[in-house]
Amino acid sequence: xxxxxxxxxxxxIGIMYVVFVLAFFVIAGVLAGLIRAQLAVPNNTLLxxxxxxxxxxxxxxxxxxxxxxxxGFGLANFLVPLQIGAPDVAFPRLNAAGLWLFVLGGLTVFxxxxxxxxxxxxxxxxxxxxxxxxxxxxxxxxLFFIGLLMTSISTILTSINLLVTVFLLRAPGMTMWxxxxxxxxxVATSLLVLMAFPSLAAAFAMALIDRHMGxxxxxxxxxxxxxxxxxxxxxxxxxxxxxxILPYFGMITEIIxxxxxxxxxxxxxxxxxxxAIAGLSLGVWAHHMFTTxxxxxxxxxxxxxxxxxxxGVKFVNWIGTMWKGAISLTVPMLFAVGFLLNFLIGGIxxxxxxxxxxxxxxxxxxFIVQHFHYTIGGGxxxxxxxxxxxxxxxxxGFRLDERLGRWVxxxxxxxxxxxxxxxxxxxxxxxxxxxxxxxxxxxxxMLNAIATLGSALMALGAILFFVEVLLAVRRRxxxxxxxxxxxxxxxxxxxxxxxxxxxxxxxxxxxxxAL
Amino acid sequence: xxxxASLQGVAMRTDWYIFIAAGVAVGIFVYVCIGWCxxxxxDRSGRVAEQFENNKPLEILYLVIPLLMVFALFGVTYAIExxxxxxxxxxxxxxxxxxRWSWRFEYPNGTSTAGxxxxxxxxxxxxxxxxxxxxxxxxxxxxxxxxxFLFKRDAIPGMINVFDVTPNRTGRFVSRCAQFxxxxxxxxxxxxxxxxxxxxxxxLAGNGTVTP
Amino acid sequence: xxxxxxxxxxAAAFGFAIAIAYWYVAHKEAAGTVLLGIMGAALTFTATYxxxxxxxxxxxxxxxxxxxxxxxxxxxxxxxxxxxxPILIAFxxxxxxxxxLWVPVLGAAGLVGMLLCFWRLGAESARV
Numbered sequence: 107x108x109x110x111x112x113x114x115x116x117x118x119i120g121i122m123y124v125v126f127v128l129a130f131f132v133i134a135g136v137l138a139g140l141i142r143a144q145l146a147v148p149n150n151t152l153l154x155x156x157x158x159x160x161x162x163x164x165x166x167x168x169x170x171x172x173x174x175x176x177x178g179f180g181l182a183n184f185l186v187p188l189q190i191g192a193p194d195v196a197f198p199r200l201n202a203a204g205l206w207l208f209v210l211g212g213l214t215v216f217x218x219x220x221x222x223x224x225x226x227x228x229x230x231x232x233x234x235x236x237x238x239x240x241x242x243x244x245x246x247x248x249l250f251f252i253g254l255l256m257t258s259i260s261t262i263l264t265s266i267n268l269l270v271t272v273f274l275l276r277a278p279g280m281t282m283w284x285x286x287x288x289x290x291x292x293v294a295t296s297l298l299v300l301m302a303f304p305s306l307a308a309a310f311a312m313a314l315i316d317r318h319m320g321x322x323x324x325x326x327x328x329x330x331x332x333x334x335x336x337x338x339x340x341x342x343x344x345x346x347x348x349x350x351i352l353p354y355f356g357m358i359t360e361i362i363x364x365x366x367x368x369x370x371x372x373x374x375x376x377x378x379x380x381x382a383i384a385g386l387s388l389g390v391w392a393h394h395m396f397t398t399x400x401x402x403x404x405x406x407x408x409x410x411x412x413x414x415x416x417x418g419v420k421f422v423n424w425i426g427t428m429w430k431g432a433i434s435l436t437v438p439m440l441f442a443v444g445f446l447l448n449f450l451i452g453g454i455x456x457x458x459x460x461x462x463x464x465x466x467x468x469x470x471x472x473f474i475v476q477h478f479h480y481t482i483g484g485g486x487x488x489x490x491x492x493x494x495x496x497x498x499x500x501x502x503g504f505r506l507d508e509r510l511g512r513w514v515x516x517x518x519x520x521x522x523x524x525x526x527x528x529x530x531x532x533x534x535x536x537x538x539x540x541x542x543x544x545x546x547x548x549x550x551x552m553l554n555a556i557a558t559l560g561s562a563l564m565a566l567g568a569i570l571f572f573v574e575v576l577l578a579v580r581r582r583x584x585x586x587x588x589x590x591x592x593x594x595x596x597x598x599x600x601x602x603x604x605x606x607x608x609x610x611x612x613x614x615x616x617x618x619x620a621l
Numbered sequence: 622x623x624x625x626a627s628l629q630g631v632a633m634r635t636d637w638y639i640f641i642a643a644g645v646a647v648g649i650f651v652y653v654c655i656g657w658c659x660x661x662x663x664d665r666s667g668r669v670a671e672q673f674e675n676n677k678p679l680e681i682l683y684l685v686i687p688l689l690m691v692f693a694l695f696g697v698t699y700a701i702e703x704x705x706x707x708x709x710x711x712x713x714x715x716x717x718x719x720x721r722w723s724w725r726f727e728y729p730n731g732t733s734t735a736g737x738x739x740x741x742x743x744x745x746x747x748x749x750x751x752x753x754x755x756x757x758x759x760x761x762x763x764x765x766x767x768x769x770f771l772f773k774r775d776a777i778p779g780m781i782n783v784f785d786v787t788p789n790r791t792g793r794f795v796s797r798c799a800q801f802x803x804x805x806x807x808x809x810x811x812x813x814x815x816x817x818x819x820x821x822x823x824x825l826a827g828n829g830t831v832t833p
Numbered sequence: 834x835x836x837x838x839x840x841x842x843x844a845a846a847f848g849f850a851i852a853i854a855y856w857y858v859a860h861k862e863a864a865g866t867v868l869l870g871i872m873g874a875a876l877t878f879t880a881t882y883x884x885x886x887x888x889x890x891x892x893x894x895x896x897x898x899x900x901x902x903x904x905x906x907x908x909x910x911x912x913x914x915x916x917x918x919p920i921l922i923a924f925x926x927x928x929x930x931x932x933x934l935w936v937p938v939l940g941a942a943g944l945v946g947m948l949l950c951f952w953r954l955g956a957e958s959a960r961v
Contacts, residue, residue: 111917111920113915114914155807159803192909196910198912198913199916199919201919203918203919203920203922203923205919207926209923210924210927214927214930229801235760235761235778236762236802239761245935252927274892274909276892277894278894278904279897281894281895281896282837282894282895293840297844300875301872301875301876314934318934326778327779330779332762332779333780334864338868341864366662367670368670368673368674369674371674371675372675373674375680381840388848388869389851389855391865397764397775398775398782399774399783401859401862402862403702403706405858405859407698407699411694414687415684415687415688415691418687419683419687422679425655425658426679428655428658429662430670431658431662432663432668432669433659433663434664435659443655446655447652447655455644457640458637460698461636461694461697461698462702462706463633463636463637463698464636464637464640466772466773467637467772467773469764469799470799534622536766536795536797538806538807539801540801540806542807543807545795605914606912611901613901615897615898
């Protein structure tokens with residue numbers, strides 16, 4: 107046990123990231139269940155206003171900062187050194203510090219539940235000046251800020267670590283243009299983190315200084331500006347959602363190539379589009395502020411439309427990878443296909459709300475909730491499950507069951523779409539987000555009831571997944587080095603890999619060294 | 622889609638329709654391609670995957686076509702948005718102030734009404750005339766959302782947001798705050814009642830005592 | 834390594850370009866321009882360092898035909914397998930933040946603890 111607490115082995119650290127991520131996922135999922143239970147019928151009394159406001163705040167915060175983001179970095183921790191033929195990351199102790207800062211930071215956010223005023227209840231975005239209310243009884247809000255400052259430090263340190271690792275520790279023959287697409291996406295993600303996260307740290311630090319040291323950065327009564335908070339937050343916030351998707355683009359690419367039995371189509375296009383997305387994402391932040399009247403809507407609308415282009419390039423490249431291949435619908439591939447179908451909807455609704463006349467209606471409504479759940483949930487979360495099924499054998503040496511996996515996929519896919527398709531219509535009918543109840547008008551009661559039923563299906567799928575993991579641990583069917591017949595370097599060592607990863611480093615002469 | 626109750630809303634609904642059409646077209650095209658791959662290229666015995674990784678003409682094509690599409694979509698957006706955001710100086714100016722958790726409406730003649738979470742206030746607007754709304758907040762950021770107008774604008778403390786709206790039909794339209802503002806955000810609603818111009822004039826003349 | 838330089842140089846140029854474009858289009862909005870400009874500047878620092886480092890760097894990974902025998906003997910770095918300091922540093926960070934806000938004694942303890950951890954870390958890395 108002490109061995110795990112003091113390890114600096116990237117593989118163990120990566121596995122611990124995954125374990126803690128899954129634990130936070132269960133908690134955030136339960137919170138989502140509470141939301142859907144409260145909204146199942148209009149004027150429900152299951153959760154009062156303050157309880158509900160804490161629940162949705164913690165749900166969003168946990169899913170974004172404690173599940174989707176750390177899984178990308180956790181998997182990168184495990185995988186990147188293996189994919190480039192390195193013995194570990196460049197700074198193993200820094201790596202471990204990143205893990206524990208993430209764990210402690212996440213627990214700190216939830217510790218708010220134990221305080222007098224409850225946990226943070228201002229949404230994961232914690233806008234000013236709302237975030238400056240309740241200083242005396244608002245310890246939960248402070249714990250939210252310092253917890254996320256800790257996770258932000260963790261992410262920044264991990265990004266530096268991964269960048270140095272990829273640039274300096276590649277095996278002989280592993281040139282930058284031969285590294286797997288997953289590793290390229292991690293490079294782009296890491297660069298994005300370095301550019302964006304300091305802005306979040308600034309916003310949160312300024313909010314804490316306003317709250318505790320009598321400053322007035324965001325308080326208009328004394329000349330401060332609430333819109334400044336929005337600028338600082340969203341300058342981080344929009345790149346953050348690309349941090350939440352780029353690693354998953356990489357996972358999907360590896361899975362599709364493997365199960366189409368083909369090389370990645372348009373490798374160079376994939377690399378350039380990753381950086382185009384990352385770069386452009388730093389210029390679109392105020393599309394979250396179209397309704398403030400305080401920003402140049404045309405500038406941000408134009409750049410937001412532009413991001414659709416490199417994303418489209420990726421989509422065509424994925425289809426091109428499948429084209430004329432030999433596609434086997436294993437469980438990872440099912441999740442990859444689910445990703446494509448879901449993320450497309452997220453992307454299309456995203457292009458819609460990049461148009462301010464549409465956003466004037468859609469902003470802060472359930473239309474937005476639908477959009478970001480399709481990208482983060484239908485996209486990243488599905489890729490997360492696909493990645494778990496795909497790399498589980500490499501991490502542990504034994505396999506997850508394919509047949510049960512199909513049931514997990516079916517329940518998650520059907521449940522997810524049943525939950526979130528109705529939300530687009532809820533938004534168009536005028537249902538705002540972050541509301542603990544709604545009136546019994548129009549189709550809202552029916553749409554909400556369907557969404558709640560869908561969420562129950564998703565919960566079943568998630569439960570079945572954990573059952574499957576327990577069963578796999580019991581049965582321990584050996585997986586072998588390369589159970590999928592995949593192409594990248596991590597599949598050329600044992601499952602799990604030995605200490606320092608490779609008994610003998612294979613010669614790298616192409617993008618598919620295992621072929 | 623809500624039947625718009627304002628001229629600006631009609632323009633915005635056109636934007637919705639154009640984007641929905643484009644979105645559905647792209648969606649169907651991509652879904653068909655994916656479906657085709659899953660069916661035609663299924664790994665049956667003896668199937669050998671063709672090992673290609675490039676197609677320069679195709680790659681250029683699907684860089685250029687989406688670029689042209691987004692240029693067009695931006696053009697449509699800009700053309701529709703600019704008249705909506707433009708503020709002229711119509712004579713009917715109403716000051717709307719948001720506070721936790723209801724609204725206060727001050728009419729040109731000084732008449733003022735305010736509401737509570739349990740008794741939402743009513744905003745009277747004359748049909749067929751342009752009204753200028755001045756949005757303020759007493760405390761945190763709120764948002765003035767009238768779904769029937771397909772429109773919202775934030776009420777930010779320290780700032781005054783101004784916009785014009787021309788209702789094009791009478792009726793009662795349930796509206797609400799859209800920016801999370803704390804405990805009773807869910808109850809912070811109001812009603813927009815669009816009335817004939819004569820009724821509106823009588824309402825103002827009676828200092829709000831004669832409800833239309 | 835050339836890729837490293839190219840990446841940061843292109844990103845720096847992009848940062849400055851979009852900062853200037855934003856300044857004009859957004860009617861001199863200060864927050865966004867400063868953020869984008871600082872981003873361009875930060876990337877320029879890294880690109881400049883990379884440019885100089887690139888001349889001296891001889892990475893085995895950059896040679897497409899390098900073999901293990903040719904690369905053998907190069908010291909990549911020191912890779913530890915165990916260290917107690919990272920998790921302790923994480924706890925000290927938490928103590929520091931909590932202390933800054935509510936319990937100054939705890940904050941002081943966190944600060945002292947962090948210094949101790951880095952002290953021992955220094956000894957540990959020099960030893961190996």
